[in-house]
Each structure stands twice: as C-alpha cells, then as structure tokens.
Amino acid sequence: MKITFSFGLALLSTTLLAQSPDSAAIRRLFSETLTNGKSYEWLRQITKQVGPRLSGSTGAQKAVDWARQTMEKEGFDRVFLQEVMVPHWERGPREEAYIRTGKRKLTVPIAALGGSVATPPKGIEAGVVEVKNFKELEALGADKIKGKIVFYNRPMDPTKLNTFEAYGGAVDQRANGATFAAKLGAVGAIVRSMTTAQDDNPHTGGMRYGVGVPLIPTAAISTNGADALSRLLREDPNLTFYFKQNCQSLPDAKSYNVVGEIKGSEKPDEIIVVGGHLDSWDLAEGAHDDGAGCVQSIEVLRMMKALGIRPKRTIRAVMFMNEENGLRGGIGYADYAKKNNEKHIAAVESDNGGFTPRGFGVVGTSEQKAKVAQWKNLLAPYGLHEIGPGGGGADIGPLAQSGTVLFGFKPDSQRYFDYHHTAIDRFEAVNKRELDLGAASMAAIVYLVDQYGL
Amino acid sequence: MKITFSFGLALLSTTLLAQSPDSAAIRRLFSETLTNGKSYEWLRQITKQVGPRLSGSTGAQKAVDWARQTMEKEGFDRVFLQEVMVPHWERGPREEAYIRTGKRKLTVPIAALGGSVATPPKGIEAGVVEVKNFKELEALGADKIKGKIVFYNRPMDPTKLNTFEAYGGAVDQRANGATFAAKLGAVGAIVRSMTTAQDDNPHTGGMRYGVGVPLIPTAAISTNGADALSRLLREDPNLTFYFKQNCQSLPDAKSYNVVGEIKGSEKPDEIIVVGGHLDSWDLAEGAHDDGAGCVQSIEVLRMMKALGIRPKRTIRAVMFMNEENGLRGGIGYADYAKKNNEKHIAAVESDNGGFTPRGFGVVGTSEQKAKVAQWKNLLAPYGLHEIGPGGGGADIGPLAQSGTVLFGFKPDSQRYFDYHHTAIDRFEAVNKRELDLGAASMAAIVYLVDQYGL
Numbered sequence: 001m002k003i004t005f006s007f008g009l010a011l012l013s014t015t016l017l018a019q020s021p022d023s024a025a026i027r028r029l030f031s032e033t034l035t036n037g038k039s040y041e042w043l044r045q046i047t048k049q050v051g052p053r054l055s056g057s058t059g060a061q062k063a064v065d066w067a068r069q070t071m072e073k074e075g076f077d078r079v080f081l082q083e084v085m086v087p088h089w090e091r092g093p094r095e096e097a098y099i100r101t102g103k104r105k106l107t108v109p110i111a112a113l114g115g116s117v118a119t120p121p122k123g124i125e126a127g128v129v130e131v132k133n134f135k136e137l138e139a140l141g142a143d144k145i146k147g148k149i150v151f152y153n154r155p156m157d158p159t160k161l162n163t164f165e166a167y168g169g170a171v172d173q174r175a176n177g178a179t180f181a182a183k184l185g186a187v188g189a190i191v192r193s194m195t196t197a198q199d200d201n202p203h204t205g206g207m208r209y210g211v212g213v214p215l216i217p218t219a220a221i222s223t224n225g226a227d228a229l230s231r232l233l234r235e236d237p238n239l240t241f242y243f244k245q246n247c248q249s250l251p252d253a254k255s256y257n258v259v260g261e262i263k264g265s266e267k268p269d270e271i272i273v274v275g276g277h278l279d280s281w282d283l284a285e286g287a288h289d290d291g292a293g294c295v296q297s298i299e300v301l302r303m304m305k306a307l308g309i310r311p312k313r314t315i316r317a318v319m320f321m322n323e324e325n326g327l328r329g330g331i332g333y334a335d336y337a338k339k340n341n342e343k344h345i346a347a348v349e350s351d352n353g354g355f356t357p358r359g360f361g362v363v364g365t366s367e368q369k370a371k372v373a374q375w376k377n378l379l380a381p382y383g384l385h386e387i388g389p390g391g392g393g394a395d396i397g398p399l400a401q402s403g404t405v406l407f408g409f410k411p412d413s414q415r416y417f418d419y420h421h422t423a424i425d426r427f428e429a430v431n432k433r434e435l436d437l438g439a440a441s442m443a444a445i446v447y448l449v450d451q452y453g454l
Numbered sequence: 455m456k457i458t459f460s461f462g463l464a465l466l467s468t469t470l471l472a473q474s475p476d477s478a479a480i481r482r483l484f485s486e487t488l489t490n491g492k493s494y495e496w497l498r499q500i501t502k503q504v505g506p507r508l509s510g511s512t513g514a515q516k517a518v519d520w521a522r523q524t525m526e527k528e529g530f531d532r533v534f535l536q537e538v539m540v541p542h543w544e545r546g547p548r549e550e551a552y553i554r555t556g557k558r559k560l561t562v563p564i565a566a567l568g569g570s571v572a573t574p575p576k577g578i579e580a581g582v583v584e585v586k587n588f589k590e591l592e593a594l595g596a597d598k599i600k601g602k603i604v605f606y607n608r609p610m611d612p613t614k615l616n617t618f619e620a621y622g623g624a625v626d627q628r629a630n631g632a633t634f635a636a637k638l639g640a641v642g643a644i645v646r647s648m649t650t651a652q653d654d655n656p657h658t659g660g661m662r663y664g665v666g667v668p669l670i671p672t673a674a675i676s677t678n679g680a681d682a683l684s685r686l687l688r689e690d691p692n693l694t695f696y697f698k699q700n701c702q703s704l705p706d707a708k709s710y711n712v713v714g715e716i717k718g719s720e721k722p723d724e725i726i727v728v729g730g731h732l733d734s735w736d737l738a739e740g741a742h743d744d745g746a747g748c749v750q751s752i753e754v755l756r757m758m759k760a761l762g763i764r765p766k767r768t769i770r771a772v773m774f775m776n777e778e779n780g781l782r783g784g785i786g787y788a789d790y791a792k793k794n795n796e797k798h799i800a801a802v803e804s805d806n807g808g809f810t811p812r813g814f815g816v817v818g819t820s821e822q823k824a825k826v827a828q829w830k831n832l833l834a835p836y837g838l839h840e841i842g843p844g845g846g847g848a849d850i851g852p853l854a855q856s857g858t859v860l861f862g863f864k865p866d867s868q869r870y871f872d873y874h875h876t877a878i879d880r881f882e883a884v885n886k887r888e889l890d891l892g893a894a895s896m897a898a899i900v901y902l903v904d905q906y907g908l
Contacts, residue, residue, distance in 0.1 A: 031613040158887075159485040161836060196887060356810070356866045358837065382615060383812065383866070385839035412810045412837070412866065414887040433612075433650060433868040 023378055025309070025447055030382060030440040032303045039439050040432040042070060042295040043354070047285035047427040054114075054282040055322040056088025056253035063278045064256045067294065067319045071260035074302050076317075078263070081256040084332035086322040088253040089114055091282055092246030095219060096123065101232050101239040108225035110190065111202035111283060112245040113174060114325045117215045123244030124149070124188050124217065130233055134172070134180045146185030149241050151233075152177045153192045153226050156417065163413040164352070167194055171205075178218035179210035189218040190241065192226040194417060200224050201422040204281050206325045217245055257329045258319040262301055264450075266312040271337075272449050273316050273347035273404075274300045274442055277323035277330075277395055284425040288416065292354030292430060293409075294319050296439035303443055311450045313345065320395035323351065330395035338402065346449045348407040348442050349393025353419075354435040355411035357383050360445060361390020364405035368454050372405075375448050384441055386410055405454045407445050411438055477832055479763070479901055484836060484894040486757045493893050494886040496524060496749035497808070501739035501881040508568075508736040509776040510542025510707035517732045518710045521748065521773045525714035528756050530771075532717070535710040538786035540776040542707040543568055545736055546700030549673060550577065555686050555693040562679035564644065565656035565737060566699040567628060568779045571669045577698030578603070578642050578671065584687055588626070588634045600639030603695050605687075606631045607646045607680050610871065617867040618806065621648055625659075632672035633664035643672040644695065646680040648871060654678050655876040658735050660779045671699055711783045712773040716755055718904075720766040725791075726903055727770050727801035727858075728754045728896055731777035731784075731849055738879040742870060746808030746884060747863075748773050750893040754900055757893070765904045767799065774849035777805065784849035792856065800903045802861040802896050803847025807873075808889040809865035811837050814899060815844020818859035822908050826859075829902050838895055840864055859908050861899050865892055 033039070050066050053059035064081065071079045097110040112118075129145060131137045132154040137145070152173035156166035171194055178189040193203035202220045209215050221229065232239055258278065264270065276293020280286020297317040304311060320329035337344055348360075359379075362372050369388060376387050392406025400406055411434070419425040487493070504520050507513035518535065525533045551564040566572075583599060585591045586608040591599070606627035610620035628645045635643040647657035656674045663669050675683065686693055712732065718724065730747020734740020751771040758765060774783035791798055802814075813833075816826050823842060830841050846860025854860055865888070873879040 030615070034612045158488045161484070161891075163887075356868050380839075385834075414810050414891065415885050418885070431869050431872070433617075437615075437868065 022448070022451065026378055026444045028307055029303055029443045029447065032307055033299060033436045033440045034433070036306065037299055037436045037439060038302060039295040039299045039435050042298060043287060043291050043430060043435065044427055046291045046294060047287045051285055052282045053278065053280050053286060054089070055086035055255060055279045055325060056250065057282065060255055060279055060321065064258055067258040067278060071298055071317065074298070074305070076260040076262055076301055078261040080259050082259060082332060082336055083254060083256055084321055084328045085252045086255045086328045087326045088250040089325060090248055090250060092248065095243060095245040097241070097243040099229055099232055099239055099241055100125070101236045106228060108228060109200050109202050109222040110219040110225070110243055111204040112217070112219045112247045113191070113207040114204055114281065115207050115249070116178070116218045116245065116247055118247050119217045119244050123242055125240050125242040126187050127238065128229065128233060128241045130230060137180055137184065142184045145181065148186055149188040149190055150177065150181035150186045151190045151229060153230055155192060156194060156196050158196050163196060163417050166196065167417060170194055174205050174220065175207055178207055178216050179213050182213040182216045186216060188216050188243065191218065191220050193220045193223050195223060195420065197418045198223050201424055203421045204283055205421045219243060219245060255321045257321050257333055260298065260301055260317045262304060262311060262315045264313040265310045268314050269343055270313040271316055271342055271344045272313055272446055273318050273344060273396065274446055275318035275320055275347065275395060276350050278319040279322050279324050281324055281421045283421065283423045285427060287425050287427050287430050288353035288419050289421065289425055290323065290351045292435055292438065293350035296350050296435065296442055299439040300443045300446055313450050315446060315450065323395050327394060331398050334398035337399065344399050344402065344404040345454055346405045346407065347392070347396035347399050348409065348445050349396045350409040350438060350442060351393050351395070352409060352413065353411050353416040354430045354438055355415060356434045357437050357441040358412050359384045359386030359410045361392060361408035361410055362388050362405070363392045363400060364454065368405050371454060378448070379444060382437070382441060382444070409438060409442055476902070476905065480832055480898045482761055483757055483897045483901065486761055487753060487890045487894045488887070490760065491753060491890045491893060492756060493749040493753045493889050496752060497741060497745050497884060497889065498881055500745045500748060501741045505739055506736045507732065507734050507740060508543070509540040509709060509733045509779060510704065511736065514709055514733055514775065518712055521712035521732060525752055525771065528752070528759070530714040530716055530755055532715040534713050536713060536786060536790055537708060537710055538775055538782045539706045540709045540782045541780045542704040543779060544702055544704060546702065549697060549699040551673070551695070551697040553683055553686055553693055553695055554579070555690045560682060560686070562682060563654050563656050563676045564673040564679070564697055565658040566671070566673045566701045567645070567661040568658055568735065569661050569703070570632070570672045570699065570701055572701050573671045573698050577696055579694050579696040580641050581692065582683065582687060582695045584684055591634055591638065596638045599635065602640055603642040603644055604631065604635035604640045605644045605683060607684055609646060610648060610650050612650050617650060617871050620650065621871060624648055628659055628674065629661055632661060632670050633667050636667040636670045640670060642670050642697065644697070645672065645674050647674045647677050649677060649874065651872045652677050655878055657875045658737055659875045673697060673699060709775045711775050711787055714752065714755055714771040716758060716765060716769045718767040719764045722768050723797055724767040725770055725796055725798045726767055726900055727772050727798060727850065728900055729772035729774055729801065729849060730804050731775070732773040733776050733778050735778055735875045737875065737877045739881060741879050741881050741884050742807035742873050743875065743879055744777065744805045746889055746892065747804035750804050750889065750896055753893040754897045757897055767904050769900060769904065777849050781848060785852050788852035791853065798853050798856065798858040799908055800859045800861065801846070801850035801853050802863065802899055803850045804863040804892060804896060805847050805849070806863060806867065807865050807870040808884045808892055809869060810888045811891050811895040812866050813838045813840030813864045815846060815862035815864055816842050816859070817846040817854060818908065822859050825908060832902070833898060836891070836895060836898070863892060863896055
C-alpha cells in the first residue's frame with residue numbers, strides 16, 4: 001500500500017450506520033475497548049505472571065487468585081468462588097523419544113497426552129504399525145498389533161475451511177487411540193499432532209481409557225516427527241520406536257470457578273453469563289486457549305461499568321476451571337445454578353482463540369434463533385457475519401438443559417491449531433486489536449440479550 | 455477447546471453448498487491450493503532469497519529475475535517483461551536520533567521517509583514543536599516554527615474497524631508533513647509511525663515535496679519513541695532533537711513489470727489481470743507488502759493449470775514494479791495496454807496483506823457491481839462476506855479509465871499496520887493457510903469473471 005488510495009469514502013459505512021440507539025451503543029462498546037481496553041494487559045498477566053495452569057497445579061491456584069483479585073480491583077458488585085473437585089494429572093520431567101533404524105537414532109518431539117499413564121521408568125521400545133483410522137487398525141487384527149506401538153497418522157483435513165471441523169475429523173485418534181490399540185494388544189500409541197501446521201511442536205490434549213482395557217502409554221508426536229516416522233517406516237518396516245514418559249494421575253484436587261457479577265437493575269434474577277476457562281495445558285502460557293476468553297469476559301463487565309451501562313439483567317463473567325481435562329467447572333456451575341434456582345437466560349463463551357471476530361454460533365429454539373437473526377445488521381459492520389451456525393462452548397454446554405440460550409464466539413479459525421495445546425500458545429501469538437474486537441463482540445451480544453431478552 | 459464439542463454438523467455447510475457447477479469449481483480451487491498450494495514456498499523464496507527490493511535496487515532486479523523464472527518453470531503460455539523507468543532512492547547507512555533534555559540523551563528509533571533528502575553529514579539538532587495536524591501548525595505560524603523540527607504526532611484512530619481507514623486519516627502527516635513544515639521555516643519533520651501498534655519499529659513510507667519549498671529531511675519515529683518525545687516535551691519544552699540520515703535520490707533506473715499469461719480458449723483478446731507489486735520497502739523482506747500479492751497471483755494461474763481449467767479469456771498474473779514510490783509499473787502497464795489495443799475486462803489486486811480473506815472491493819458501473827453482487831452466495835462459504843465496498847488497488851487503478859472493472863482483495867485488516875513498511879514485515883509474519891485462502895479467493899473471482907464476463 002502507498003500514500004494515495006481510493007478506500008476512503010466506502011469505508012465510512014460503520015460510521016454512517018451508527019444511527020439507532022442500539023447501533024450507537026454497540027459502537028460505543030467497540031470504541032471503548034479499542035481505546036481503553038484492558039484485555040491485552042490482563043492477558044500479559046495471566047500468561048506471563050500466572051503461566052501454565054492445568055487443573056490441580058499451583059498455576060491453577062494462582063490463576064484463581066489472579067482472576068478474583070482482578071475482578072475485585074475492577075469493583076464489580078460481587079466476586080465469588082465456586083468450589084469444584086478437579087482431576088490432577090502431572091506430566092513430570094519432559095518426555096524422550098527416538099526412532100531407531102539400523103544404527104541410526106532420530107530424536108523426535110513428543111508430548112504425553114493428558115490422562116495417559118507413564119511408560120516404565122526405562123521407557124518402551126517396540127516395532128511400529130502405522131494406521132490412518134480404527135477401521136484399518138481392526139482389519140490388521142491382534143496378530144499384527146500385539147506387542148507393537150500403534151502410530152495414528154491421519155492428518156487434519158486441510159481442505160476444511162473451518163479448522164475446527166478438520167479437528168473434529170481427526171481428534172478421535174487422540175481421544176480413543178490408546179483404547180483401540182490396547183484392545184488388540186499394543187504396548188503404546190503415538191498420535192500425529194492435531195494441527196494443519198508443519199513443524200516440531202507436539203500438541204498435547206485430553207485422552208481417555210475405555211473401561212476394562214489395559215492402560216497403555218500414549219503421546220502426541222509433532223507433524224514433522226510424524227512425517228519422518230512414516231517415511232522411515234516405508235524404508236524400514238522393522239524400525240523401532242522408543243519413548244519414555246513420566247506422567248501420573250494424582251487424587252482429585254480442590255479448585256474453583258471464579259465469578260464476577262454486575263447486578264441487574266430491573267430483572268436481577270435473570271442472569272447472562274459471559275465466560276472462558278481458567279485452566280490451560282501445562283506446556284505453555286495458555287494465551288489463545290483460553291487466557292483470551294477469560295480476559296475478554298472480564299473486559300465485557302469492565303466496559304459496561306466504564307460506559308455507565310447499568311444492565312437490566314445480572315451479568316456474570318465466569319472463569320470456568322477444568323475445561324481441558326474434565327469439565328468439572330462447567331458441570332459444577334450448572335449444578336450450582338440448578339441448586340440455587342438461578343435463571344440463566346443466555347451464556348456466551350469464548351474458547352476458540354483471541355483472533356479476529358467472525359460471528360457467533362447460537363444454540364437455542366428456532367424462535368430464539370430467529371430473534372437473534374434480527375440482530376444481524378447490527379453486528380455485520382463489525383465483521384460478525386456468521387451468526388447462527390456453530391455450537392456454544394464446552395463450559396456453558398451443561399446450562400443448555402435448563403433452557404439457557406448458548407452463544408459460542410467464533411473468531412477466525414485459520415491460526416488456532418498452529419498454537420493449540422503447544423508450547424507456542426504464548427502471549428506473543430495474540431494480536432491486541434483482534435483480542436479487543438473479540439471482547440467488544442461478546443459485549444455486543446450481552447448488550448442485545450440484556451436489552452431484549454430471548 | 456477439548457475433546458468433545460458440538461460444532462460438527464453445523465459446520466458441514468460448505469460441503470452441502472457444493473452443488474452447482476460454479477460452487478463445485480470454486481470448492482476445487484480452494485481445495486487445490488489448501489492441499490498443493492505453492493504460495494507459501496514462493497513467499498519463502500521472495501522474502502528469504504530475494505529479500506528487500508525497493509525500486510532501482512539490486513534486490514528489485516533479483517525479484518524481476520525470480521518472478522520471470524518462477525513463472526517460466528510453471529510453464530505458463532507466455533512470460534514477458536515490460537520495461538519501465540523507476541525512481542531510485544537509497545537509504546544509505548542507518549539513521550541515528552536522540553532526544554536531548556538537560557544532560558540526558560535518549561536514543562529513539564527513526565527511519566528516513568522514502569524520497570526524503572539527507573541531513574547534513576553531521577546531522578541536525580533543533581528544538582521541537584509538536585502538532586497534531588496542519589491546522590495547528592499553521593495557527594502557530596512561522597515565528598514559532600522557524601529553525602525548529604516539527605513533530606507530527608496524531609495517531610491512527612484505533613476506533614476505526616478497518617485499519618486502512620485509520621491509515622487514510624493519518625497518512626497526510628507522512629506524505630506532506632515536510633512540505634507544510636518547510637513552508638514555515640522548519641529545518642526537519644519527524645512523523646509518528648503509521649501504526650496502531652505500540653512498539654519500537656519505525657515505519658517508513660513514501661513522502662513528496664511540494665513545488666518550490668525547501669527540501670528538509672523527514673523521518674518516521676516509532677510509536678514508543680513518539681510517546682517518549684511527547685512526554686519529555688511536556689516536561690522540558692526546550693529539549694532538542696538530533697537526527698542524522700544518509701539517504702539520496704539517484705537518477706531513474708530501468709526496471710520491469712513481470713507478466714505471466716494463460717491464453718484464453720474462446721476469447722483470447724479479453725484479458726483478466728490478477729496482480730500484486732514486486733517492489734518493497736528496503737527495511738524488510740516485504741512479506742505482507744507485497745510478496746503475498748505476488749505469490750498469490752502466480753498461484754491463481756498455477757492452480758488453474760493444475761486443475762485443468764482452460765479459461766475462455768486470457769488470464770495474466772502481473773507483478774507490478776514501483777508501487778511504493780512512484781507507481782510507474784501500474785501506469786506503464788495501462789499505457790502498454792492502450793498502445794497495444796488490449797481489452798482488459800477486469801483486474802484483481804492483492805496489496806493489503808496475506809491475511810484471512812474478508813471480501814473484495816469492487817470498482818465499476820452499478821450494473822457491473824450488481825452482476826458481481828449475484829455471486830455473493832458462492833463466495834460467502836469462504837468467509838468472503840464483504841463484496842462491494844472498498845477500492846481496487848493502486849497498481850490496477852490506471853486501468854479503470856479504459857473501463858476495466860477493478861477488484862481489490864480485502865483480507866482482514868487488523869494486523870496489517872503492525873508490519874507495514876517495517877523491519878518485521880517478514881516471512882514469519884504470514885500464516886500459510888491465510889495466504890492460501892487469499893490465493894483461492896482471487897482465483898474464485900477470476901473464475902467467475904472468466905465464466906460470465908462483466
């Protein structure tokens with residue numbers, strides 16, 4: 001781009017549209033956060049000062065303290081904790097892994113999957129069987145799998161426009177790969193990292209063991225590592241793979257959801273939740289997943305206060321604990337709501353990264369969706385074109401059964417799985433404006449739901 | 455995000471829509487580039503092997519050779535050069551600058567603006583007058599400006615959703631600041647960098663001197679540097695600013711547009727251009743500006759060949775020279791077209807960065823725009839929601855006067871001015887999928903124009 005260009009006039013659209021009280025209010029929310037927003041500074045704190053915060057860790061407790069103190073400092077009407085018991089899994093010392101072919105050993109980057117058992121202290125070394133899916137695995141049968149390490153190597157489909165769809169099409173390997181392999185006598189399972197990027201970062205993530213099958217150790221391998229293993233297997237089908245991991249599951253630990261609230265002026269008993277999850281995988285700072293969602297949620301309440309918007313209904317920023325490996329916070333929050341007879345009319349979650357906004361997935365009745373669809377013209381000037389398709393969010397999911405309408409914030413998905421569950425999901429991977437725009441988008445939905453109900 | 459989520463079904467929309475021949479063709483273009491695309495590898499070459507390539511430099515000549523050879527290797531029907539004479543400005547050794555207040559010297563990062571004269575060899579040191587705009591400057595008058603350095607410090611407006619609009623509202627300071635300051639007797643002009651980011655990178659860019667005014671040296675200062683200067687000026691209005699720059703303008707140099715072509719099968723005389731500009735500022739690798747547009751343009755032709763799409767009309771990938779400081783390539787291309795009686799029905803330019811696609815600005819008659827608007831449903835599944843508002847592109851602009859319809863590719867604008875004209879506009883700042891999606895978006899427009907004309 002150079003000095004002179006012809007963009008000027010046509011781009012005034014957002015200004016020209018700012019006519020109705022609603023569009024003016026939404027305009028004010030966006031301007032407030034783009035000018036005075038605190039999301040980015042808070043994200044710096046939760047990533048750099050708190051850091052990794054897997055459920056049960058001291059990092060998670062620091063995160064609880066940070067969230068409570070941050071919201072208290074903002075002077076919200078009420079800040080409180082909700083106790084939940086959470087799984088406590090620890091990685092221990094970093095993993096080791098190599099491919100042995102002939103006299104050569106090629107070291108490859110792996111990361112134990114969350115929930116996996118350790119290898120024996122000396123590690124495991126065995127032959128490798130590569131498969132693309134469970135059907136292929138079962139066609140091979142126990143004879144060919146027994147005593148081997150199963151290597152799941154089906155990539156995320158790069159042709160899916162929305163990378164979450166590609167993720168959904170591949171993540172069964174990570175979640176259930178160990179179980180299917182163990183049923184046929186495998187001694188370990190190695191899974192290609194869930195990413196469309198080609199690099200050396202292993203992507204951890206949750207897995208679970210089926211009932212009654214042997215608990216075999218399982219890890220993610222980087223995409224470069226997976227490609228190397230696959231290539232070397234073609235050259236030498238008898239190569240062996242060695243890996244050693246040191247993780248363990250400890251007894252459940254006490255932890256908390258952290259909630260901040262602005263009391264409604266007209267219908268204080270009707271609650272609108274805006275939230276993200278406070279826990280993150282242990283490999284990194286958890287910037288996009290989900291520091292972003294936490295700080296955006298606090299920012300929604302901050303900007304309402306800053307602009308003197310007194311909501312009719314009660315607005316809550318909820319930082320859920322344990323989304324990554326248990327969902328105890330989300331389930332617990334819905335349980336508390338039921339026990340206390342709270343009426344949650346809507347819940348907004350940001351857990352798809354701090355990227356530029358695209359829209360919201362809406363989960364509700366067709367009447368409710370039709371009502372939301374009427375707001376499309378108010379949201380389109382902010383790049384929020386995709387209103388409707390998509391889901392809500394894991395943590396707010398349990399609220400749906402009591403009739404809460406769910407809004408899942410949909411930022412652009414292209415870069416998310418470059419960072420997801422890896423060591424590079426850092427503060428530096430988040431752009432300030434993109435983060436701010438997400439907060440303002442969530443505030444716009446909260447504002448509209450508060451104004452008009454559902 | 456965790457293992458289980460409810461996105462699945464709703465996200466199948468892009469697949470379900472793939473029914474008509476046009477939507478199937480567009481689907482194939484996206485899948486081809488997301489699977490086999492070469493844009494990213496080419497971008498690595500033009501940034502890492504060619505590097506900075508300001509008009510008249512040896513880098514620019516290397517870029518011409520690279521573009522020609524790359525398209526020849528792809529076996530396009532014809533690859534040719536168009537000679538143009540271009541300005542030749544050189545920065546020379548890096549600039550030096552500091553603020554002197556009392557006994558303290560604070561070094562600040564600056565970069566001479568393209569086209570500026572040098573300071574005397576020993577540099578310039580003078581008092582500073584800070585202004586926000588030309589009106590303020592003129593209200594101060596020659597008495598207060600004479601012998602001083604004028605410091606333009608109006609930031610880009612962060613509340614503009616589209617950052618190009620914010621750029622358009624601030625860039626007059628960079629383009630004309632030296633002229634307005636020199637008219638009142640200033641000895642230099644320092645301009646706040648054109649960015650919404652807060653950092654230490656000075657952003658260079660084009661400037662021009664008005665006729666008959668003294669040629670005073672002018673440079674951009676980083677936003678952190680600008681904030682420091684402004685703060686220190688409040689504390690000590692008598693501080694001085696020192697800067698030294700070593701740039702010079704040399705005689706115009708011979709250079710080239712580089713053109714690759716696939717001949718049309720039915721209407722070879724009707725030409726559709728897809729292009730970007732080959733030159734870049736000297737401070738960095740020119741990844742987003744505009745390596746991205748160049749490699750995307752070549753990729754459009756590559757994927758048509760790869761998919762066996764034989765266009766009805768002639769498709770040209772044009773790498774324009776000298777967009778940054780002269781536009782001689784864009785003007786020259788239109789001149790050649792006129793001289794050769796070529797009929798250009800449409801031109802698509804990518805010069806807003808290799809970011810995730812949002813849409814296209816369309817410049818044409820209202821009938822032509824209405825025809826393009828009919829394609830909206832074919833483009834929306836790919837995140838291309840903003841079809842219509844916006845401009846075309848600087849290089850293709852000169853074609854408009856002969857009735858060519860212009861399409862300016864509009865990627866998401868949030869991150870563009872973090873990198874624009876700075877040392878950090880590097881290969882690493884570009885995401886592969888975002889770059890690929892841009893190429894496919896451009897190919898979709900070329901495909902539709904080729905099918906249906908305008």
